Amino acid sequence: MSRYLTPAKIGLLALIALYTEEAVPNDAMIPVINFISSHLLDCDLVNPTSCPPAERWKKAGSIIELIVSIRDFEQLLGPFAAADRLPGRRLWDRFLEKLWGVDSLHAMLEFFDRLPLLLAKTKEELRRMGRRGEEPPSGILLSRGSPFGVFVKRAQLEFTRLRFDHAAELWQTFVKYRQPTAGYWRRRDPKLSRLSFDSVLMTGEQEWGTGTDALAVVAYGNMLLLGEHDDTLPVSTDDIESLMEFQIEQMQRYGNRMPPELRDRFLRLLKDSHIIPSLSHYLNFSDSWRSGDYSTSFDYLHRYFDYTMQNRDRLFYQYALMNLAIVQSDFGCHKEAVATMLETVSTARECRDTTCLNFALNWFFHFGRTHPDLVRELEDSSMLGSGKESLAFLRLKAKETGMWILWTSALLSEAKLGMANGESVATALEHMVRSSQIIVQRNMKTMMGAQLSMAISMWDRLGLAHMSEMTCNVFMRCHVRNSVFDDELKIACRLAGLQAGKGRYEEAFGMLERMDSNSLRSAKPNQYWHIYRGILKLRRDLHRNDLEAADVLLSQLLQMSPSDIEPSLVFVIDSLHLEALERRGNYAAAFTKVDGLISKLREDNGDISLRVRLLLAKAHLFSSSGRPEKGFAIVMRAASMAWRSRLVALLWQAIGALASILNSLGEFAAAGDLLMAALPRCLETDVSYVAGTLYSLLADARMGQAGESGSGSGNGSGVGSRGAIERTEFLAKANEALSFALKYFSDIEDVEKQCEMLAKKATLMKVVGDRVLAESYAAKYTGIRKAAAARQV
Numbered sequence: 001m002s003r004y005l006t007p008a009k010i011g012l013l014a015l016i017a018l019y020t021e022e023a024v025p026n027d028a029m030i031p032v033i034n035f036i037s038s039h040l041l042d043c044d045l046v047n048p049t050s051c052p053p054a055e056r057w058k059k060a061g062s063i064i065e066l067i068v069s070i071r072d073f074e075q076l077l078g079p080f081a082a083a084d085r086l087p088g089r090r091l092w093d094r095f096l097e098k099l100w101g102v103d104s105l106h107a108m109l110e111f112f113d114r115l116p117l118l119l120a121k122t123k124e125e126l127r128r129m130g131r132r133g134e135e136p137p138s139g140i141l142l143s144r145g146s147p148f149g150v151f152v153k154r155a156q157l158e159f160t161r162l163r164f165d166h167a168a169e170l171w172q173t174f175v176k177y178r179q180p181t182a183g184y185w186r187r188r189d190p191k192l193s194r195l196s197f198d199s200v201l202m203t204g205e206q207e208w209g210t211g212t213d214a215l216a217v218v219a220y221g222n223m224l225l226l227g228e229h230d231d232t233l234p235v236s237t238d239d240i241e242s243l244m245e246f247q248i249e250q251m252q253r254y255g256n257r258m259p260p261e262l263r264d265r266f267l268r269l270l271k272d273s274h275i276i277p278s279l280s281h282y283l284n285f286s287d288s289w290r291s292g293d294y295s296t297s298f299d300y301l302h303r304y305f306d307y308t309m310q311n312r313d314r315l316f317y318q319y320a321l322m323n324l325a326i327v328q329s330d331f332g333c334h335k336e337a338v339a340t341m342l343e344t345v346s347t348a349r350e351c352r353d354t355t356c357l358n359f360a361l362n363w364f365f366h367f368g369r370t371h372p373d374l375v376r377e378l379e380d381s382s383m384l385g386s387g388k389e390s391l392a393f394l395r396l397k398a399k400e401t402g403m404w405i406l407w408t409s410a411l412l413s414e415a416k417l418g419m420a421n422g423e424s425v426a427t428a429l430e431h432m433v434r435s436s437q438i439i440v441q442r443n444m445k446t447m448m449g450a451q452l453s454m455a456i457s458m459w460d461r462l463g464l465a466h467m468s469e470m471t472c473n474v475f476m477r478c479h480v481r482n483s484v485f486d487d488e489l490k491i492a493c494r495l496a497g498l499q500a501g502k503g504r505y506e507e508a509f510g511m512l513e514r515m516d517s518n519s520l521r522s523a524k525p526n527q528y529w530h531i532y533r534g535i536l537k538l539r540r541d542l543h544r545n546d547l548e549a550a551d552v553l554l555s556q557l558l559q560m561s562p563s564d565i566e567p568s569l570v571f572v573i574d575s576l577h578l579e580a581l582e583r584r585g586n587y588a589a590a591f592t593k594v595d596g597l598i599s600k601l602r603e604d605n606g607d608i609s610l611r612v613r614l615l616l617a618k619a620h621l622f623s624s625s626g627r628p629e630k631g632f633a634i635v636m637r638a639a640s641m642a643w644r645s646r647l648v649a650l651l652w653q654a655i656g657a658l659a660s661i662l663n664s665l666g667e668f669a670a671a672g673d674l675l676m677a678a679l680p681r682c683l684e685t686d687v688s689y690v691a692g693t694l695y696s697l698l699a700d701a702r703m704g705q706a707g708e709s710g711s712g713s714g715n716g717s718g719v720g721s722r723g724a725i726e727r728t729e730f731l732a733k734a735n736e737a738l739s740f741a742l743k744y745f746s747d748i749e750d751v752e753k754q755c756e757m758l759a760k761k762a763t764l765m766k767v768v769g770d771r772v773l774a775e776s777y778a779a780k781y782t783g784i785r786k787a788a789a790a791r792q793v
Helices: 005-020 026-040 058-068 071-077 091-100 107-114 123-132 147-161 164-188 199-208 211-220 225-228 235-254 260-272 279-291 296-314 317-330 335-351 353-368 374-379 387-401 404-420 425-442 443-460 465-482 487-499 505-513 521-545 547-557 566-586 588-606 610-625 628-644 648-665 668-685 690-710 717-747 749-767 769-792
Strands: none
Touching: 005 026, 005 058, 005 107, 005 147, 026 058, 026 071, 026 107, 026 147, 058 071, 058 235, 058 260, 058 547, 071 091, 071 211, 091 164, 091 443, 107 123, 107 147, 107 164, 107 199, 147 443, 164 521, 211 749, 279 296, 279 521, 296 317, 296 505, 317 335, 317 353, 335 353, 335 374, 335 387, 335 443, 353 374, 353 387, 353 566, 387 690, 404 425, 404 443, 425 443, 443 487, 465 487, 465 668, 487 505, 487 521, 521 547, 521 566, 566 588, 566 610, 588 610, 610 628, 610 648, 628 648, 648 690, 668 690, 690 717, 690 749, 717 749
């Protein structure tokens, strides 16, 4: 097969010829031009990237369909009438007339010889025509620099370069490609015979007689004998290369693998190609890497870059090393990845490849944040110094070399590092605004996922859950079509987590189930999706007090090495493990685990928000074990760190822990004042468990104040009457707080807390003297216990 020309391209040339002959009616003009353009221009220029993930592969599918079948032309042209408006004559008929007019190899040669007539004349050609007295051509002519004109010129040039045997092969495949329309065209033109596909055979049939069939077999080989059973497809090297480049671009831009059905059809095309490009090795490497097949991806990576080294004299050796390091890191070979990336840096310096060097240094920074123990010695001996200085260096180099994506990434990393260290929120916002400006100016739509993820983290830290949820929804509705699937998955999981925090578990699971199934075929996203789904199930099981099911999920999550999963999920799993140990009453193991986590974060200089969460978890363990006073210093330290770092959501949790300690010390009024100040802002975080806990503590404080008011009732009739009134008011406020707490705990289906609130309300009703309500709450308590036991069975 030829390097460029195929029967499908001849069909496009015929369609362009109809367009220049003004045979295309006005109502079909735009669809026809769009159809031709979609197969001539780059995908991004015709099909915008703002299409759903499932639609992104339709470009490759349409290319394959056009290569293997003429049906796409029929679907396009069949609905439109011809421009001459003759009764029953369609644009499809004019197209077939053009194709069946090419009825021999000689006619094909004439067809390509006439192609230059479709192009506008140059100035020199117009001068020569003027000197000869010829009129310049009229009608629609194609500019030589237009996409249509470039395609026509290249097609004509490629045909002139074909050897005779290749031209004959192109003619044979064209006959086979056109043959499915023979039955329809025979009904339109009764003069057609069985040899009408070749006018030479039809003309010589009278002279050669019965020998015509033997001559046809000699000319066309097995094609006439095999007929429809010939599975060979008319594919060119240009088609194969364009499909490969498209697939690689899709995998690199969006992180998706090719759908299986499309991949099978592409492999069939590749099988029928005489030349298999070296790019196929890189395509197989990318697909194996995404699928999680380490050995196969390693093998194909070596095949591709070994071929590259032989042909380009080590020009891209540093990129081979960089790809190898990334693959090793993804598959858990972290020490080998560090060594390979160091060699990448050395080779890039030797070659003076600034682009590769900057990307390698950026990889080192992010790898160091995830695995600080592996790069600690390297950072100590590095001339760049701390991570902040490394980012400043990368930001300046990226700006100098015009690497806009790296520049934006460095700015976002600086903002993230500043928030992790508890530095100024204003400085972090400044970096985010600067990165946003670059994204907008350079139209880097794929970076919107990282930009909005940073904004979501910022709102979460500031305790503004409604802003965080709004940003998630903005991304999912406006920017998800242009972003990498990893960003889509993580933000969708974040949104599902926000819904689960409100007790909307079904909505949360529904968001995860609606993710694109083909995109989840990649190994890393699939693992992240399953882990996060397991986390949501584990959280619900713990709230429902289904400890047996929770232990099964927890054992599966804890079996995975922390280095093999996303760092953002490691702490969530550890937190749920602590909660499970606490609900089991295994406080010794819980204290041991939380102390180990605190020590590790301190050594690694981890995120300050994680350290505050661990301090609060330790204080909560003291409270649950009946010794809340021992957590006083820890709570004050956590509150101080949260306030200094503007971790507003964690600050209200620290206030709640402090109020619990004050309640245990009998300082009910102080605890009530703290809780009344914290609760309105805490409700903005939309975390039902924290809100329910604070309302429960407020009820305890009001009950304590009611007891103090009651103890002074015997100091005189006036004082006693006032004390009784205050006691009644405090009891009413305690009941109201318990009602709110019960509502929030019911939203998240927390069985233990619901029962605790109902028990408190029943006790309160007994104190008030309303035994009917007390028995009603006791009955609800029993019903919840029975329902929880039935679910576990």
